[in-house]
Amino acid sequence: MSSSSPSPAELVARTATLHHAGIWIDYGACVVRLRSPIAALADQIELVYGAYPISHQNEFADYHVAVDYGRGLRRHLRPTCRFEIDGIEPFEPFPAASALPMFEWGVNWCFAQRGNQFVLLHAGVLARDGRAVIMAATPGSGKSTLTAAMMLRGFRLLSDEFGVLDPVSGDLRAMLKPVALKNRSIDVIREFSQEAVIGPTFRGTRKGDVAHLAPNRASTALVRQGARPALVIFPRFVAGGRLELKPQPPEQAFSRLAFNSFNYALLGPLSFNAVADIAATCPAYELGYGDLDEAIRSIEQLLAEPCGVADAA
Amino acid sequence: MRPEPRYSAKHHLLPLLADVTHLRSMSLADWDSTLRLARQARLLGVLAHRIMHDPALLPAVPEAVHGHLRSSINFAAHRLQMVRIELGDLEAALPAGMAVVLLKGAAYIAEDLPFAQGRMPNDVDLLVARRDLDAAESVLAAAGWEAEKTDAYDQRYYREWSHELPPMRIPGHALEVDLHHTIAPVTSRTRADDALLESGLRPLPGSRFHVLSPADQIIHSVIHLFQDSEMSGRLRDLVDIDGLIRLHMREAGDWLVLHERARRHRADELLWFALHYCHEWLATPMPQPCGVGRRPSMPTRKLMDLLMHHACLPLIADGGEPRVRGIARGLGQLRYHWLRMPPTLLARHLCHKGFARLVPRSD
Numbered sequence: 001m002s003s004s005s006p007s008p009a010e011l012v013a014r015t016a017t018l019h020h021a022g023i024w025i026d027y028g029a030c031v032v033r034l035r036s037p038i039a040a041l042a043d044q045i046e047l048v049y050g051a052y053p054i055s056h057q058n059e060f061a062d063y064h065v066a067v068d069y070g071r072g073l074r075r076h077l078r079p080t081c082r083f084e085i086d087g088i089e090p091f092e093p094f095p096a097a098s099a100l101p102m103f104e105w106g107v108n109w110c111f112a113q114r115g116n117q118f119v120l121l122h123a124g125v126l127a128r129d130g131r132a133v134i135m136a137a138t139p140g141s142g143k144s145t146l147t148a149a150m151m152l153r154g155f156r157l158l159s160d161e162f163g164v165l166d167p168v169s170g171d172l173r174a175m176l177k178p179v180a181l182k183n184r185s186i187d188v189i190r191e192f193s194q195e196a197v198i199g200p201t202f203r204g205t206r207k208g209d210v211a212h213l214a215p216n217r218a219s220t221a222l223v224r225q226g227a228r229p230a231l232v233i234f235p236r237f238v239a240g241g242r243l244e245l246k247p248q249p250p251e252q253a254f255s256r257l258a259f260n261s262f263n264y265a266l267l268g269p270l271s272f273n274a275v276a277d278i279a280a281t282c283p284a285y286e287l288g289y290g291d292l293d294e295a296i297r298s299i300e301q302l303l304a305e306p307c308g309v310a311d312a313a
Numbered sequence: 314m315r316p317e318p319r320y321s322a323k324h325h326l327l328p329l330l331a332d333v334t335h336l337r338s339m340s341l342a343d344w345d346s347t348l349r350l351a352r353q354a355r356l357l358g359v360l361a362h363r364i365m366h367d368p369a370l371l372p373a374v375p376e377a378v379h380g381h382l383r384s385s386i387n388f389a390a391h392r393l394q395m396v397r398i399e400l401g402d403l404e405a406a407l408p409a410g411m412a413v414v415l416l417k418g419a420a421y422i423a424e425d426l427p428f429a430q431g432r433m434p435n436d437v438d439l440l441v442a443r444r445d446l447d448a449a450e451s452v453l454a455a456a457g458w459e460a461e462k463t464d465a466y467d468q469r470y471y472r473e474w475s476h477e478l479p480p481m482r483i484p485g486h487a488l489e490v491d492l493h494h495t496i497a498p499v500t501s502r503t504r505a506d507d508a509l510l511e512s513g514l515r516p517l518p519g520s521r522f523h524v525l526s527p528a529d530q531i532i533h534s535v536i537h538l539f540q541d542s543e544m545s546g547r548l549r550d551l552v553d554i555d556g557l558i559r560l561h562m563r564e565a566g567d568w569l570v571l572h573e574r575a576r577r578h579r580a581d582e583l584l585w586f587a588l589h590y591c592h593e594w595l596a597t598p599m600p601q602p603c604g605v606g607r608r609p610s611m612p613t614r615k616l617m618d619l620l621m622h623h624a625c626l627p628l629i630a631d632g633g634e635p636r637v638r639g640i641a642r643g644l645g646q647l648r649y650h651w652l653r654m655p656p657t658l659l660a661r662h663l664c665h666k667g668f669a670r671l672v673p674r675s676d
Contacts, residue, residue: 031377059342060377064349086349086629114352117383266391 024058028174033061041099120262121163126155132227142237145185152193171226178212232284244288253284320346331596353627358389358431406456414440428556527561581607
């Protein structure tokens with residue numbers, strides 16, 4: 001991303017491109033082509049997708065989507081925006097100012113609906129030297145905050161929302177999107193690192209206040225590269241709490257991973273086998289933490305240990 | 314937004330459905346639009362199965378497309394499982410003495426027909442004799458199927474003028490059950506001969522269900538294509554008809570039977586149209602394309618061409634639907650209602666629906 005602010009001519013050109021030809025964004029597991037006439041969205045995308053190689057002409061996209069203004073007379077009174085893919089509008093319109101969160105949720109929706117060649121775990125994924133940590137958790141457990149912090153301390157980020165498991169190779173694929181930080185974690189991450197590039201805060205969305213952390217270049221550069229599952233962490237944030245590591249037996253890890261996935265039931269035996277492989281080969285821990293750096297050091301140590309369970313067997 | 318250059322299903326989707334080896338001539342950019350069209354028509358699973366069936370073809374498919382094919386195969390496998398679960402529950406609920414016929418997708422699945430691999434059914438269609446309709450309905454209600462909420466008018470519409478009951482579903486189940494008592498709306502000009510249907514029923518080995526005779530299966534799909542909807546997105550009905558013909562129509566005698574039964578179900582003109590488009594779009598093999606069914610008049614054919622082109626085929630139109638397509642869909646809807654109901658009933662139905670739209674329901 002260029003640090004100097006763009007000239008007015010550049011701004012006009014950027015908006016026109018997004019409007020007409022569209023832009024192609026490579027998330028790793030899929031390429032999305034976006035078109036939108038909304039100038040503010042073009043600016044926001046420039047910020048939070050700054051490290052992505054964005055293409056303006058591409059032969060192929062997995063999903064062709066648009067974020068357009070709402071219809072009818074009301075758009076002049078209270079402008080809205082709507083997300084569309086192939087004639088389908090999965091959501092009610094948002095206020096036009098919230099075009100970026102709408103786009104982000106829209107892409108999640110498309111991928112969760114149509115990415116059934118993968119087991120879609122509800123998990124963040126980070127990697128170091130090709131070995132992946134799966135950060136599985138229920139919302140509110142601090143998964144996104146810890147995921148964001150790990151990227152800012154040198155882990156490669158593969159995804160924040162989807163743990164994209166290829167049932168054929170057993171590898172995790174990147175689904176690298178800006179990390180959606182919610183409510184207090186926005187300021188926590190802003191204070192955590194000066195390198196954090198965070199987009200505008202959207203107040204009062206259906207998930208509270210939301211702001212997007214831009215993935216860094218170390219992560220976007222490897223977006224097409226997979227990683228081998230090596231460690232499963234179930235983070236649990238406890239305000240002021242001390243670090244606490246609880247090993248999870250494989251059957252426990254299996255059910256927590258499987259029953260939190262987006263399409264576990266749909267894939268049947270495919271997902272059973274793929275998740276069972278992870279549970280059998282990767283050590284799993286519940287990680288209670290109150291301090292981000294302490295948690296990250298602990299994960300780094302666990303990742304450095306030789307893979308125990310399966311190798312010993 | 315400026316409309317996109319429009320990709321027609323005729324460029325690659327129809328040629329692919331006619332002969333899957335057509336993919337050898339396709340570029341990545343061709344796949345980009347063809348995947349979207351196939352998904353819109355709910356035919357991606359069917360295509361994916363046909364491609365995977367021939368391992369020599371897969372290397373000719375760009376890597377970026379493979380995931381979409383696998384995804385739709387996985388999704389269709391789940392739908393198949395849901396249909397099997399629903400059929401198991403129905404089997405347990407329905408009394409042994411009652412003849413129950415599986416229609417369309419459920420029948421193809423129960424018969425394990427190869428052309429239907431990758432289909433993604435949304436519902437299970439059952440047919441019972443009119444005399445068994447009330448009994449079947451109460452048995453299903455007692456076993457946990459709940460009817461969609463409808464007002465008194467809709468209930469009367471379904472019961473008196475339609476050929477099926479409002480859809481039913483067990484709460485939490487993925488699929489709906491549609492209970493039919495005949496294969497064409499009772500008020501329509503196509504009037505299926507119920508006695509003829511019943512005489513052709515075939516028991517399904519190892520199951521309590523029956524299926525229609527092959528010719529009646531084709532005729533039912535034909536009626537469904539032209540009369541059971543506004544025709545929009547019905548390309549998959551045509552693909553079913555193509556599959557049934559390739560499977561069942563083996564010799565001249567089969568075509569004679571089909572022709573005769575279509576005449577007795579008063580669907581011979583519709584059959585002519587269906588065969589015409591099957592031949593033109595899907596290269597369905599047939600002895601003489603225009604020899605079966607009743608040839609319609611020229612103006613009717615021109616109108617149907619317009620309807621089929623714009624309402625039946627999927628289209629990519631980012632940034633708005635072309636006006637002619639909107640008109641054709643409107644015409645399709647008008648035609649649908651016209652064929653379905655005599656004029657006085659149609660007038661009454663439209664008055665009621667128009668009035669209901671003005672006065673919001675109190676609930």
